[in-house]
Amino acid sequence: xxxxxxxxxxxxxxxxxxxxxxxxxxxxxxxxxxxxxxxxxxxxxxxxxxxxxxxxxxxxxxxxxxxxxxxxxxxxxxxx
Numbered sequence: 001x002x003x004x005x006x007x008x009x010x011x012x013x014x015x016x017x018x019x020x021x022x023x024x025x026x027x028x029x030x031x032x033x034x035x036x037x038x039x040x041x042x043x044x045x046x047x048x049x050x051x052x053x054x055x056x057x058x059x060x061x062x063x064x065x066x067x068x069x070x071x072x073x074x075x076x077x078x079x080x
Contacts, residue, residue, distance in 0.1 A: 011039070011047045011064035014072045021051060023076035030054025031079065037063065051076070 015021065019034045032051040034059070039047050049063040049071065060070035 012023075012066050013047060013063055014065050014070060015049045015051075015063050015076075015078070016027040016062075021076050022079055024077060026075075028055065029059075031055070032059075 014035075015034045017037055021032045021034065023029055023032070030053050032053040035048050035052045036050040037047070038049075039045075046067075047063045048060050050058050050060050052058050061074070061076060062069045064070055065072060066079050
């Protein structure tokens with residue numbers, strides 16, 4: 001705590017296991033399903049998700065909305 005401000009180092013997660021997604025720029029990948037979440041045990045560490053797409057490939061993405069490279073900002077979107 002510094003000057004009365006509390007710093008929250010916990011990530012703001014975008015995706016969870018079982019979520020269905022598409023990528024805005026890579027439609028040929030097809031739909032994907034989040035199959036794994038990994039969280040760093042260190043504060044400020046990476047949070048990753050693995051997504052299995054219809055093309056048979058598993059791809060990993062950063063899953064923290066506070067990170068500039070979060071999968072949301074790179075084009076991954078939830079399918080509702």
